[in-house]
Each structure stands twice: as C-alpha cells, then as structure tokens.
Amino acid sequence: MRLQKETMPMRYAGVIVDVSGGRLDRVFTYRIPPRLEGQVTVGMQVEVPFGRGNRQTDAYVVELSDTCACDEAQIKEIQNISRRGIAVESQLIELAGWMKEEYGSSMLQALKTVLPVRREVTPVCSRQVSWRLSKEEREAFMGSLSPGRNAAQLRLLTALMEEEILPYETVTHKLHISAATLRSLSEKGIITVEEKRQYRNPVAGKGAGGDIPALNEDQRRIVDGICGDDRKGVHGTYLIRGVTGSGKTEVYMGLIAHMLATGRQVIVLIPEIALTYQTVMRFYRRFGDSVSILNSRMSAGERYDQFVRAKKGEIQIMVGPRSALFTPFTHLGLIIIDEEHETSYKSETAPRYHAVRTARKRASMAGASVVLGSATPSVDSYYRCGTGEYRLYTLDRRAVEHAVLPPVEIVDLRRELEAGNKSILSRRLAELLKERLEKGEQSILFLNRRGFTGFLSCRSCGAAMKCPHCDVSLTLHRGGRLICHYCGYEKAVPRVCPVCSSRYIAGFGAGTQKVEAMVEKQFPGARILRMDADTTSGKGGHEAILSAFAGGQADILIGTQMIVKGHDFPNVTLVGVLAADLSLHGASYDATERTFQLLTQAAGRAGRGQLPGQVVFQTYSPEHYSVRMAAGQDYEGFYWEELPYRRLLHYPPVYAMMTVMLSSKDEEAAWRAVRAADALIDRYIDRWQRARGADQAPEKIGPCDAPVSKISDIYRKTLYIKHMDRHVLVTIKNGLESLAPWKDEKAGVLVQYDITG
C-alpha cells in the first residue's frame, strides 16, 4: 500500500475499521464530506457508518486520494473527526505501514502496535498522601500530638517523615489509617490527599540535577562524537560496547542533556527486567519531571495517559520497554536502546518486529539518531559496525577505579563425577560458597535454564512425560505436580510409567527448586532466596525478591536468567553458574551467542561494590569458545569465532532468514497448506535460477514440523528461507500473502512470518 501525505484537499479516505477479527483487515473507502474537506489527514481517527446497519464505528485513516475506484453510489461518508482519540501521528501510521510490509502482519495488527489504545476504563486512580507543612513545622506539630490519643496520626506522620509521598492504599491498608483521620489532618492543612498520575516524579522536592559526575575521557569522546554529528545534521546509528559499569548510562545522560538543550525529545528503551527502581531513579534524579516511565504493569489507560502527556510536550524523556518506541514525541531527537542484545526487543506477536531495526526506521523518519549500548552486543549489531552501517564506540574499563572485573574459574563437571561428587555443586564452588557464608558475604547461583527444566522420564523404557496438547515435556514442580509451560496443563506425577508400567520414574536434570533443596541440605542454616517464573508471577514479584536480597535478607540467591540483569548487588562476591553450557544445545542458530551473553553477564554480577568478586563456571564443555571467551570477558574473541560459522551456514546477520509457519487444528490441513506454500516458493526459486543462475538463489529448508510442533492442540509446520538480501524475502512473503495457496483449507489455517536480519 502506498501511504500518501496530504497535499491538497482530498475527496476520499481509505480507512481501517478498528474491529478485531481478521477479515476486516482491509482498506475501506469513504467520501470526505465538504464540511470536513482539508481537515482529514493520514493517521486521523474518524467516525464512519459501518456494515449493513451503518453502525457508527471508529476508523483510522491510512490513505487519502482524489479518485475512487469503486462505485460512487455505494460510497458512504465520513461522519466526524473523532474528538475522543488523540490525533495520531501520521508518522506512526507510516511506520505501521512499514512494519506490516517488512515483518508480515495485517495493517490492523501493525496499527495496534504503534498507536496508543484508548480504553474507556476509568483510569486506575492513584491517590497519594504527602506533607503540606514545611520541614520545620513538621516536628513541631508531631511534638504536639499525644502518643496515646493521636496514635494513628503519629503513625502516619512518622511514615511520612521517612517517605515524603505515600500511596493512598499503603496509608489505609498497611498503616491502617481511617478516612476520617486523613480528612481531619487534611482539613487542618497538615497533609494533602490528591489524585495524582501514578508516575509523578518520585523525587519531587528532593531537587533534580544532583551531582553529575564529570565524564572521563572515553565517555567525553563518545558524547562529543555523537553530538558533533548531530550538530552537522548527521543522524546515524551508534553502538557503544562497554562492560557493565563502564559508564554507558552516564554517556546516555550526556546525550540526553544535549537533546533537551536543543529542544528535542528522547526515547530510552530498557529491557523490562532491568527497569528497576534504581535505574529509574537515576533518570529522575538527573532530569526530574521531564521523565516518564512505561511498564507492562500499567493499564492501557495509564499508558495512554503517558502518551498524551508526551504528545502535549509535558515530558521530554520516555523510559520503557520495547513499546515505548512508539511514544508520540513530535520533536524526537534520539532513541537509546540499552542492552540492545536482549531478546525482549523482538516482538513475539505479529508484526514480529525488532526494536533496533524499527527504531532506526522511526529515527530516519524523524531526523533522529539511534544509540545502542551493550557489554555483549548482538552479533547482528557488531556485524553492522563492520559493514559501516553503525558507528562503533568502546568503553573498555569500569568507570569507578576500584571496580575490577572478577576472575573466572572454569570447573569441568566430568572430573567431578569421576571424583565421585554427585552434588550439583562442584567441590570448588562448594568451598567458595562456604567461605562466603563464613565471611557474611552474598553469593548468586545462576541456573542456565534453557533446556534444563526438570522433566520426568521412565528409567526403564525412557518414555518422557509429555503434555498431551503440546509437543513439550512437562516440568516437575514441588508438590509432585507436572505442569506444561506452554498451555498450563497440569497433572500429578504418575505412580507408574504410562507406557510400560514400570515404577522407576525419575526426574532428569534439575530446576531451581531442586537446586534450592540441594543447597539447603548441603548448607543448613544458610538463608536462601529463589527467583524463577514460579516465585515471580505476582505483581512486582521479582522486584520484591531482588530488593530483599539487595537488602541483605539472604546469603544465597538462586535463579534463572532473570537474576543476571538489572539490580546491583554490592555485597555479592561470588557468582556460580551451574551447567554453563546447557544453553548451547538449543535448537536455534543463535544458541551459542545467547550462552556467551548470559555467561558474560552472570560473571559481571560479582564484585560490583568495594569487595573483589569471584566467579565459577561449571560446565561439561570447558573447551567451548563461548564458555572460554565469556570467562575471559573477551567479546572480540567470541565474535570472530562465531561469525565464520554464521557465514558458512548462511545464517543472520550475514544472510537474512524468514520462517513461514502454518498452523491448524487439523494436522493434514496444516501439511497441505505448508506444501502448497512450498510449491509456490519452489516456483519462485526456479524462475530466479533461470533468470540469474543458481548461485545467488534463495535457499529453502523444509517443509517440516516446527521446533515445538504442537501447542494447545494446534499443529505447526514451517519453512525456512534464506537470502543475502532481505528484500528478496519480503518479496516472497508478499507473493505468499497475495496468492494465499492455503486459503481453501477449511480447517482454518493461520500463517505467520518471522523475518530476521
């Protein structure tokens, strides 16, 4: 679809009706009545009569034209410009069109991704209680209260002495202050009870600004370089590779300050898991009220509010996960993506966009720059530095002098078994752990969980306990429950093997719960916290556990990927990675890269404070380059071992790759559909070869079962196509879309695309 900018009064508008349900995903043409002529623009939300009953319906304008291909008599008129929605940036609509094309989705899915969804829900009103008295008056007033008669008032005011602002719910539910007490204090002018936007500046009154460290030479060079480019009107993509603690965030702040000083706005993307109180406070302390935060716990209404504030210019900096990329800033100057290698920057629903690539598109439309940061950049980004697409900067040392990278020891688990050690902890790790417990220092045990879940199998016949609805093994949980992590199916551990009736059914591998139980047994008395998907499902669950650990409430923290990111634990002096190599055995082409990143990050968790740290990798593959290079914190070493392998096997980033997945409840229908798609692609490749030779032709793998071949009783078949030029894959995708050779399958075949590179 061509998206047009308005140049002259147009008479027709192509709109997309905001109704969920696939078939409505097409452009409908409406006439623009004379009274609205010149007012309707691309991106605008309008009200149109829709369907047989001419129900008044909201629609998005996605194109304008002065001619109309359909029967003039059949065309209905736009009724109104919707006053309810915020006028949506046409830029974002254009971005949606690009995402639809580049990643494969419906226009509606793309629009829903980029446009803030307004919900008619009443906003979660968050009232807050705060002081109205000056600091001097507070103590005097509290002194006038009687601990006997005014106990409730004193309880509240004491709490407010510690925390300037308290959420209303905390005051009523935790401090048990009645509404009458609050009203009385508020009428006397002691406190204020007000409805506030949830994300008002939590350090208001403490003064933004704070102490800004003078940038060191390396940091200065980066800020000057990027700002210098900006002044010359050069807007590129920059990658800052710097170990954790090397001062990347300070560089970001320097760049943000430059943008604010020149009247522009900044989006800062941070993986959700790293969006901790600590990080957020750093931005608030420096930039005060111009900062706003998005996170996934916010309701649609709250997010919408933040977007409205951004659009009105009330805030200049938006910090948040992937979706913050679509903040409707009108003077966007910079998009920062921290921890750019994180997998959470890739959307798992259509359009399956990658935030880095999409940020580059948005930035190019807005005349903005993109800055990526990571200690372990994705192979993709580093490769693009080599091709000249990105500009590379490095920070090689930690910014604070005493903080040095911890030494890493590699322990060969095969030797442990030979020596008769059956514990999950190697002798060396157990020894170091014991030392920490004696010294009162903290340790982290990190379970590389990919492929390491505790699944059950029969020791007699080898049968694994699998989910009846999905093509995955069930996971053993405490209390003898077997749970499917895909669909939630649950059952008790069977007494005998369902296949051979043997009684010898046993767990294989170990989950965090098992590690916890073993460590408890080996170190009775040690205070242990565990963090995984089970313990953190509640609201703010992981934050609570991390804070407890940071606050010294435990000696050992056991967990999965989640614990290696975000929080700083100054008292942690030992990090043990149990089975470092297990993630190497994943099915995906980037399993090695993920392993290297996880190990490097895990190692970086030790010795963040005054005390020196120590790290142990336990592994069955001590000689594997991802393990060796992570131990040496050698990114370049890793990259140059990894790249030739990608090149040889034609994987991203050297080649672009597209996965086409066809799924259906009816397995035969899914097979027929994928074979039809396959035949179409074969014809395309055939034509290509005849025209241009076999050399550069697209490569195809499949059709075959998807790595997880069934989820919730839906069968999944895939095809993989690779080519040097991403556009070729997009062309194939568009061909499949328009011919849709699976459309005759009655069993509702769903097609999904995933394009990488």
Ligand code: ADP
């Ligand atoms: P990163 O984002 O790379 O992990 P940070 O920017 O968080 O690094 O810096 C790590 C620590 O070093 C922080 O406590 C930060 O305040 C401090 N720091 C960074 N740059 C400087 C500097 N130029 N002078 C003094 N301290 C600094």
Ligand code: ZN
């Ligand atoms: Zn059996």
Ligand code: ZN
């Ligand atoms: Zn299941």
